[in-house]
Amino acid sequence: MMSLARGKLNTPYTVNRVNTDHEDIREFLFTLGCYPGEKVTIISKLASNYIINIKDARYSIDEDLANAILV
Amino acid sequence: MKIALAGNPNSGKTTLFNAITGKIEHVGNWAGVTVEKKEGDVKQSLNPRNEDLIVVDLPGAYSMSPYTSEESITRDFVQNENPDVILNIVDSTNLSRSLFFTTQLLELGIPVVVALNKSDLTDKKGNTIDIPALSDALKCPVIQTISTKTANNGLLELLNAVITLGKSNKKQNSPNIGGVKKALTKEEFEKVDKKRYAFVNNIVTEVERRKVSSEKQTMQDRVDRIIAHKWLGIPIFAVIIWLVFSISQSWVGPLFADIFVGWIDLLYEGVASLLGENVNPVVGALLLDGIIGGVGAVIGFLPLIMVLFFCLALLEDSGYMARVAIVLDRFFKKVGLSGRSIIPMIIGTGCGIPGVMATRTIKNERQRRTTAMLTPFMPCGAKLPIIALFAGVFFNDNSWVGTSMYFLGIVVIIISALIIRKITGDYSRSYFIMELPEYRWPSIKRASISVLMRAKGFIIKAGTIILVCNAVVQILQTFDWQLQVVAETAPETSILASIASPLAILFIPLGFGLWQFAAAAVTGFIAKENVVGTLAVCFSITNFIDVEELALVGGSAEVSTIFGISAVAALAYLVFNLFTPPCFAAIGAMRSEMESPKWLWGAVGFQLCMGYVLAFLVYQIGTLITTGTFGTGFIGGLIAVAIIVASVGYFMRKGSKGTQISAEMKSVKV
Numbered sequence: 226m227m228s229l230a231r232g233k234l235n236t237p238y239t240v241n242r243v244n245t246d247h248e249d250i251r252e253f254l255f256t257l258g259c260y261p262g263e264k265v266t267i268i269s270k271l272a273s274n275y276i277i278n279i280k281d282a283r284y285s286i287d288e289d290l291a292n293a294i295l296v
Numbered sequence: 297m298k299i300a301l302a303g304n305p306n307s308g309k310t311t312l313f314n315a316i317t318g319k320i321e322h323v324g325n326w327a328g329v330t331v332e333k334k335e336g337d338v339k340q341s342l343n344p345r346n347e348d349l350i351v352v353d354l355p356g357a358y359s360m361s362p363y364t365s366e367e368s369i370t371r372d373f374v375q376n377e378n379p380d381v382i383l384n385i386v387d388s389t390n391l392s393r394s395l396f397f398t399t400q401l402l403e404l405g406i407p408v409v410v411a412l413n414k415s416d417l418t419d420k421k422g423n424t425i426d427i428p429a430l431s432d433a434l435k436c437p438v439i440q441t442i443s444t445k446t447a448n449n450g451l452l453e454l455l456n457a458v459i460t461l462g463k464s465n466k467k468q469n470s471p472n473i474g475g476v477k478k479a480l481t482k483e484e485f486e487k488v489d490k491k492r493y494a495f496v497n498n499i500v501t502e503v504e505r506r507k508v509s510s511e512k513q514t515m516q517d518r519v520d521r522i523i524a525h526k527w528l529g530i531p532i533f534a535v536i537i538w539l540v541f542s543i544s545q546s547w548v549g550p551l552f553a554d555i556f557v558g559w560i561d562l563l564y565e566g567v568a569s570l571l572g573e574n575v576n577p578v579v580g581a582l583l584l585d586g587i588i589g590g591v592g593a594v595i596g597f598l599p600l601i602m603v604l605f606f607c608l609a610l611l612e613d614s615g616y617m618a619r620v621a622i623v624l625d626r627f628f629k630k631v632g633l634s635g636r637s638i639i640p641m642i643i644g645t646g647c648g649i650p651g652v653m654a655t656r657t658i659k660n661e662r663q664r665r666t667t668a669m670l671t672p673f674m675p676c677g678a679k680l681p682i683i684a685l686f687a688g689v690f691f692n693d694n695s696w697v698g699t700s701m702y703f704l705g706i707v708v709i710i711i712s713a714l715i716i717r718k719i720t721g722d723y724s725r726s727y728f729i730m731e732l733p734e735y736r737w738p739s740i741k742r743a744s745i746s747v748l749m750r751a752k753g754f755i756i757k758a759g760t761i762i763l764v765c766n767a768v769v770q771i772l773q774t775f776d777w778q779l780q781v782v783a784e785t786a787p788e789t790s791i792l793a794s795i796a797s798p799l800a801i802l803f804i805p806l807g808f809g810l811w812q813f814a815a816a817a818v819t820g821f822i823a824k825e826n827v828v829g830t831l832a833v834c835f836s837i838t839n840f841i842d843v844e845e846l847a848l849v850g851g852s853a854e855v856s857t858i859f860g861i862s863a864v865a866a867l868a869y870l871v872f873n874l875f876t877p878p879c880f881a882a883i884g885a886m887r888s889e890m891e892s893p894k895w896l897w898g899a900v901g902f903q904l905c906m907g908y909v910l911a912f913l914v915y916q917i918g919t920l921i922t923t924g925t926f927g928t929g930f931i932g933g934l935i936a937v938a939i940i941v942a943s944v945g946y947f948m949r950k951g952s953k954g955t956q957i958s959a960e961m962k963s964v965k966v
Contacts (some may be wrong), residue, residue, distance in 0.1 A: 235511075235513065249363060250727050252361060253358070255486075256359035256361065256396065256489075257358060257393060260490070268511070269521055271529075272622055272625065273626040274524075274626075276520065280390065280510075281391070281510040282393055283732040285618075285622045285730050286727070289725060290727040
């Protein structure tokens with residue numbers, strides 16, 4: 226298990242856990258389809274952000290959140 | 297019949313709402329443009345039998361469990377206000393996420409019609425969706441729509457389905473996953489939601505065929521790598537904003553402005569000759585200099601503003617603005633905000649009020665309040681005439697004035713956020729996540745419509761509030777306290793001058809300690825356009841931008857001579873007006889978004905101090921550089937600024953101490 230922040234580009238990872246004290250962001254990620262068992266792919270790393278693909282949409286997340294998503 | 301529009305952010309709800317009601321609500325290619333519910337009637341051509349159809353546009357939501365406050369508006373509406381039909385807008389390029397919310401809506405018992413929007417994009421990507429199978433699986437009508445098109449867009453068919461279903465009085469069949477209406481424990485809730493996603497995944501694998509899987513790199517991703525690049529991102533943004541100001545202030549804008557100002561002059565002369573010589577000079581001056589001159593001076597800038605808004609609308613439509621948020625996120629993070637705060641500020645470039653309202657998409661309370669407080673520092677549409685006026689009169693129409701004010705706004709926001717974080721002592725971090733919209737070619741038509749709407753608003757405002765203000769200013773400067781007409785040689789005896797003069801003393805260290813400027817700054821709180829209007833009335837100048845006339849009399853030197861201040865002081869006055877509190881309407885918006893009198897008064901006080909200190913620095917440092925000595929009133933101003941800095945410093949230390957204490961208390965507990 227590692228954090229998404231250390232993941233490689235263009236490699237589909239399976240979400241293992243969202244490691245945070247903030248319950249609401251976990252729930253929010255869930256509604257986007259980012260929860261244990263689902264796939265997430267890093268598309269690019271820009272500025273301090275990660276562009277990720279969940280389901281069929283692109284999101285920009287910051288490093289803190291990329292660190293919290295364990296794959 | 298009440299029809300609620302619900303769906304994920306950026307699925308095109310407002311575009312569809314505009315298409316079926318004929319209204320012109322603000323749209324943009326990013327998530328979270330709409331933050332309030334809006335109502336409208338279906339237009340005649342889509343409602344041939346003239347039924348009573350009210351459509352309610354709601355903010356986008358990803359699910360029935362709201363993350364931010366504008367999402368809860370949507371949930372509350374569909375749950376409590378009993379719409380007759382829910383029109384669920386689904387982005388057809390993203391079925392696998394959108395249908396999650398759809399299945400929740402289906403369980404409310406209210407008839408649902410699904411509009412598979414953006415179906416042109418699905419076709420372009422070579423994806424296919426089996427509509428009958430999808431309709432079967434969801435047990436509700438599914439209709440393909442392209443709400444950006446004017447014909448063959450599926451909207452008539454969509455409304456037919458809505459009307460039929462709304463009249464049938466049938467309860468919606470649901471896929472029965474459960475959990476939306478019942479109170480569940482967290483574990484049960486999670487289980488239900490997983491089941492829900494499993495249900496959606498099954499449907500999607502059944503009905504959708506994708507040519508290219510979505511996690512593959514696309515052309516758009518390559519564009520993002522350049523546009524949102526760590527180092528290239530900022531220069532690209534700067535060039536784009538400079539282009540916007542150049543086109544509107546130096547290249548295209550002035551062409552239109554010349555023609556337009558010519559018309560205003562004709563009107564002025566026409567009314568003047570109509571009045572003739574026999575009209576009472578006070579009434580004549582009120583009508584000509586006060587009303588036509590003052591309003592005309594403001595309206596004269598309309599062409600420049602329209603061109604600027606046209607360029608900004610194209611940018612918004614293209615999807616670029618969401619990338620700006622990524623580029624600036626890094627800097628905003630350092631001062632306790634995030635890229636989320638950029639969106640309200642970009643909207644605030646049009647008008648501060650919707651900008652401040654857009655702060656509800658920010659989850660964290662301190663960040664939301666801070667953003668609401670700082671959004672008015674962006675140069676809004678009403679401040680543009682001030683920028684254009686001073687750029688034209690003192691700086692030869694240089695587009696760097698507007699561009700630098702825009703970026704100065706961003707820098708001041710970043711510095712202010714840092715100060716506010718210290719004062720509040722709240723160092724909490726929050727996560728940043730934002731959906732990235734796809735780029736698209738901006739539509740000239742959409743941009744034109746949005747510009748015409750803004751122009752209409754601007755003209756209405758000029759014809760009402762600004763007209764009244766200018767008339768009042770004209771009257772106050774015509775009479776003295778004995779209600780006698782002021783002699784032309786002694787304008788300083790007028791009511792206006794005697795009210796504004798004490799205030800003007802405060803402005804001496806800022807370089808513009810003249811009562812006219814003080815009066816204009818005060819009327820600016822009613823509406824920022826008034827600054828230009830009041831200056832026009834007080835100095836009896838009818839137009840500021842007639843390039844032809846200015847060229848004849850040797851450039852804009854004449855207007856600047858009438859103003860009687862140096863270019864440095866003019867820049868200081870510009871800065872002062874941009875960074876003092878916004879107009880009352882925007883302060884009202886701040887009040888309702890902040891929900892705290894303490895924050896509101898703190899914000900207004902902070903803005904006043906910021907405007908004063910910045911104008912002081914610009915004037916004194918500028919004068920030192922240009923003339924080698926400090927400007928007027930340096931010592932007095934320095935004392936005032938020192939007091940401001942010391943009190944802000946005191947609050948910052950107090951705030952940080954508070955954090956230390958609470959941190960110590962925490963460590964004791966551990």
